[in-house]
Each structure stands twice: as C-alpha cells, then as structure tokens.
Amino acid sequence: MILGVESAALIALAGVAGILVTATVLIALLRRRLPEATHTELVQRVRSWWVMAAVFTVAIVVNEVVSLVFFALVSFLALKEYFSLIPTRRVDRSVIFLAYLTIPAQYAIIGLEWYGIFIIFIPVYVFLLLPFRMVLGGETNHFLRAVGTTQWGLMAMVFGISHVAYLLVLPGELNPGAGGPGLVLFLVFLTQFNDVGQYVWGKTLGRHKVVPQVSPGKTVEGLIGGVVTTLVLAWVLGPWLTPMSHLESLGAGLLIGIGGFAGDVTISALKRDLGVKDTGSLLPGHGGMLDRVDSLIYTAPLFFHYLYFLHYSPTALGLL
Amino acid sequence: MNRVLRWVFFTVIVRTVILLVLGLNVRNRERLPTEGPAVLAANHNSHLDTMVLMSLMGTRRGRVRPVAAADYFLRNRFMTWFSLQIIGVLPIERQRSEDGGDPLAACGEALERGEILIFFPEGSRGEPEQLAQFRGGVAKLAARHPDVPVVPIYTHGLGKALPKGQALLVPFFADVFVGEGLRGSDVDGDFLEALRERFEGLRKEGVFADWD
Numbered sequence: 001m002i003l004g005v006e007s008a009a010l011i012a013l014a015g016v017a018g019i020l021v022t023a024t025v026l027i028a029l030l031r032r033r034l035p036e037a038t039h040t041e042l043v044q045r046v047r048s049w050w051v052m053a054a055v056f057t058v059a060i061v062v063n064e065v066v067s068l069v070f071f072a073l074v075s076f077l078a079l080k081e082y083f084s085l086i087p088t089r090r091v092d093r094s095v096i097f098l099a100y101l102t103i104p105a106q107y108a109i110i111g112l113e114w115y116g117i118f119i120i121f122i123p124v125y126v127f128l129l130l131p132f133r134m135v136l137g138g139e140t141n142h143f144l145r146a147v148g149t150t151q152w153g154l155m156a157m158v159f160g161i162s163h164v165a166y167l168l169v170l171p172g173e174l175n176p177g178a179g180g181p182g183l184v185l186f187l188v189f190l191t192q193f194n195d196v197g198q199y200v201w202g203k204t205l206g207r208h209k210v211v212p213q214v215s216p217g218k219t220v221e222g223l224i225g226g227v228v229t230t231l232v233l234a235w236v237l238g239p240w241l242t243p244m245s246h247l248e249s250l251g252a253g254l255l256i257g258i259g260g261f262a263g264d265v266t267i268s269a270l271k272r273d274l275g276v277k278d279t280g281s282l283l284p285g286h287g288g289m290l291d292r293v294d295s296l297i298y299t300a301p302l303f304f305h306y307l308y309f310l311h312y313s314p315t316a317l318g319l320l
Numbered sequence: 321m322n323r324v325l326r327w328v329f330f331t332v333i334v335r336t337v338i339l340l341v342l343g344l345n346v347r348n349r350e351r352l353p354t355e356g357p358a359v360l361a362a363n364h365n366s367h368l369d370t371m372v373l374m375s376l377m378g379t380r381r382g383r384v385r386p387v388a389a390a391d392y393f394l395r396n397r398f399m400t401w402f403s404l405q406i407i408g409v410l411p412i413e414r415q416r417s418e419d420g421g422d423p424l425a426a427c428g429e430a431l432e433r434g435e436i437l438i439f440f441p442e443g444s445r446g447e448p449e450q451l452a453q454f455r456g457g458v459a460k461l462a463a464r465h466p467d468v469p470v471v472p473i474y475t476h477g478l479g480k481a482l483p484k485g486q487a488l489l490v491p492f493f494a495d496v497f498v499g500e501g502l503r504g505s506d507v508d509g510d511f512l513e514a515l516r517e518r519f520e521g522l523r524k525e526g527v528f529a530d531w532d
Contacts, residue, residue, distance in 0.1 A: 087530035
C-alpha cells in the first residue's frame with residue numbers, strides 16, 4: 001500500500017503503462033506499413049492516451065478530494081461541450097448557469113457519502129426545479145426542447161459520470177485488495193479497452209454494419225470482438241480489482257461491453273443530428289471530452305448499480 | 321505597479337477564465353501577425369472579444385492596442401485607469417469632434433509605431449451573435465496604410481457567454497477563426513466589401529448551434 005492506494009490498484013496502473021508502451025512501440029514499428037494519415041492519427045491518439053492515463057493516475061492516487069475535483073472537471077468539460085453544441089435559448093442563460101452548479105453540488109454530495117441524495121438529486125429535484133426556473137423566464141417558445149435537452153445533458157454528463165466518483169467512496173473494507181481506486185480502474189479500463197477492442201476488431205474483421213445511418217464505422221464483428229475481449233478481461237481482472245467473483249465479473253463485462261457500445265452510438269447520433277464530427281478539440285486524435293467519455297456515460301451507472309446490488313447494498317450486506 | 325497588475329490580470333484572471341470557464345477552438349492561429357504594424361479586425365459581440373484576442377496574442381500583448389470608444393471606456397476615473405493602464409486601449413472619439421479633428425489620427429500614429437490594433441468594424445457590440453453593418457473606419461485606415469495587413473477574425477460563442485448588458489458569465493466554448501490578412505493595396509474596389517466577404521467565408525467554416 002503506497003499513498004493509501006492498495007497494491008493491486010498500483011499494479012493495474014503499471015499494467016496500463018505497459019500497454020501504452022507496447023502500443024507506442026507497435027505504432028512506431030508499423031510506420032512504413034500504414035498510410036501516412038492513419039499513422040499520424042494513431043500517433044496522436046496514443047499520445048493523448050499517455051496524457052489521459054497520467055492525469056487519471058494522479059487523480060485517483062493522490063487523495064479523495066483530488067479525485068472528486070477531477071471527475072467534477074470531466075463532467076464540467078463534457079457538459080460545456082454539450083451545451084455549446086446544442087441549440088439553446090437566450091432566455092435560458094441563467095438556467096444553464098444553474099445547471100452547471102449541479103456539478104459542485106453532486107460531487108459534494110458524493111464527498112459527504114450521502115448515497116440517498118446522490119441517487120435522487122438530479123433525477124428528482126433538478127428534474128422538477130429546472131423547468132420551473134425556466135417557466136419564470138417567461139418564454140414558452142421551444143420550452144419543451146429546452147427542458148428536455150437540459151435534463152438529458154445533466155443526466156448523462158453529471159449524474160452518469162458521477163457514478164465513477166461514487167465508486168471511490170464505497171466502503172474500502174469491502175474491497176480489501178484494491179479499494180475504491182481498484183473499482184474505478186476496473187470500470188474505466190474495461191470501458192476504454194472495450195472501445196479500442198471494438199475499433200481494432202472492426203478494422204480487421206468488420207463486414208456487417210450495425211447502425212449504418214448513425215455510425216457507419218461500427219460493425220457486428222467489431223461489437224462481438226470487443227464484447228468477447230471485454231468478457232475475457234473482466235473474468236481475469238474482476239476478482240483481483242473488485243469484490244466480484246469470476247462469474248459476477250463476466251456479468252459486469254457484458255454490461256460494460258454492450259453499454260459502452262450503446263453510449264458510443266448514442267453520442268454519435270447526437271453529433272449527427274447536430275451536424276458535427278467531433279464534440280471538441282481537447283484531445284488530439286480523439287476529439288473532445290464528450291467523444292472520450294461517451295461510453296462511460298452508459299457503463300458507469302450500469303456497472304455501479306450492478307456492483308452495488310451484489311456487494312454494497314443493505315440487502316447484499318444482510319442488513320435487511 | 322500597473323505593469324504587475326496588468327500581468328496578473330492577463331496571465332491569472334483572463335487566462336483562467338478563457339481556458340477553464342470558456343475554452344477556445346482556434347483555427348489557423350498561425351495567421352495571427354507576429355509583429356506590427358497590423359490590424360486585427362474582429363466581429364464584436366461581447367467584452368470577452370478583446371480579452372480573447374489579447375490572450376491569443378500571448379507575449380506580443382505589449383504591442384497590442386484595442387481601439388475603443390473614449391465616451392464608454394473613459395467614462396469615469398476607475399474605467400479610465402483600467403482601460404488605459406491594464407488593458408492598454410487606444411481611445412478614439414466615436415463622432416468627429418467639432419473642431420474637425422480626425423478620430424483615426426491616433427490609430428495611424430500607433431501603426432507607425434509598429435503596434436497591432438484590435439479593431440471592431442461593426443463599431444459597438446450590437447445584437448449577440450449577429451454580424452452588423454461594417455463602419456467605414458477600417459477602410460479609411462487601410463487606404464491610409466495600404467501595406468498594413470488587416471487580419472479578419474471571426475469569433476462565435478462569446479456573445480452567448482457574456483452578451484451586452486449582462487453581468488453573468490455562463491460557460492460556453494467559443495470558436496475563433498483567423499482569416500488571411502487583407503492589405504489596402506490588395507483590393508482595387510470596395511475594401512469593406514472585400515473584408516466582409518472574408519468574414520462571411522470564415523463564418524461558413526463553422527457549424528453553429530441555434531441561439532434564439
């Protein structure tokens with residue numbers, strides 16, 4: 001245990017660094033065999049992965065406050081990209097400002113470990129209050145569109161992503177080997193590896209398109225290859241990084257594999273609707289923050305509640 | 321003292337707001353002039369416009385002078401100090417003064433000193449996120465200094481973040497598209513028309529969300 005982080009989580013982080021070293025070397029070796037543009041894009045992507053992995057490591061290793069601030073920042077950047085892309089109304093400027101304020105509120109609730117409030121703050125209270133605040137603005141034109149898009153953005157970028165942060169404050173003694181960072185690593189690593197897996201399997205074996213109108217690059221072969229890879233990884237990593245058994249880990253792998261795909265194509269549909277290719281330019285080779293966390297929006301709540309039900313809920317702990 | 325305050329203002333406050341609260345997507349940054357004399361001509365939606373352009377100029381900031389209306393920016397002692405000492409504006413009279421003075425004379429002198437002017441051809445900020453009629457000042461400058469490049473810069477989103485008449489800054493990403501410099505000597509016909517065409521071209525490069 002170093003800096004309060006269990007050794008399993010540290011070994012897993014070292015493993016991530018190992019994978020990035022391998023990817024960097026592999027791409028350097030493939031230089032002559034790939035078209036110039038593809039090679040440049042891969043180099044950019046891997047470089048961005050290095051930066052993301054480094055920032056992520058610092059964020060989850062130092063302490064809980066740093067971790068919460070980090071995930072709050074991820075929510076903020078994703079929400080800002082979203083609000084900048086969608087049509088908004090001038091009259092809603094102050095409503096949008098309030099919507100941003102749900103981020104510090106939600107992450108403070110996580111810091112206080114108020115599970116009951118964490119789970120209802122945005123889906124219940126914000127859901128009821130923001131439209132009312134909008135009514136006070138007095139403009140009914142495009143009212144429903146404004147209510148719907150604002151709440152959807154908050155559910156995805158704030159409520160959804162904040163589930164990653166809640167993993168960090170779940171009781172550590174229930175996951176003695178790897179603690180909260182182990183849970184976050186399992187979720188984030190599998191989600192991101194699933195993305196890469198679907199991309200690589202799709203590029204090498206892809207034939208049949210899944211949703212050609214939304215995301216022409218996505219194929220059945222990529223999806224299945226990605227899910228199978230994620231299942232294998234979940235089986236291996238689950239019992240080591242989380243309190244789940246091998247079998248339970250397979251369930252988590254399936255949720256992450258399919259949920260990740262769903263999140264990815266959902267954001268693709270949104271971008272297509274808005275007529276943009278990327279949601280931003282924050283991460284060279286990847287696009288914006290929202291392009292990177294699209295799968296996590298789905299996998300984080302799915303994985304969290306699956307794990308919570310099995311190992312952390314009052315029922316699971318035999319308190320009820 | 322003022323130099324220290326100016327440095328703190330731009331490197332701490334302005335940079336934090338622009339990088340963290342707003343976030344910029346800059347296209348063709350390399351087209352920004354590296355040395356004066358030059359004119360940065362931008363559309364004007366928000367007080368943030370000047371801050372963003374100053375910030376993009378980085379260490380060249382010392383030579384950058386935003387051209388601003390004296391009646392607004394020098395309206396009291398505090399604003400005068402802040403505008404002149406911290407921002408470094410070049411104040412001009414919006415109306416030709418009664419004794420027939422030339423409102424653009426100061427701009428010409430600044431260009432001769434090799435400074436970089438920030439000029440808003442629309443005049444005031446106007447309706448957020450809409451391109452208003454260009455005024456003639458920039459064309460006069462280009463005619464008087466035919467070798468000075470006028471660099472068109474189209475920004476979008478800053479008027480959503482901080483429109484005219486509002487004090488609440490709401491985070492939105494902003495686009496900044498830098499066009500190719502246009503010199504008075506390059507244009508045979510109407511300079512304003514040519515500049516406006518560049519702006520329309522830049523605007524068409526982006527996909528912007530509705531804001532009604």
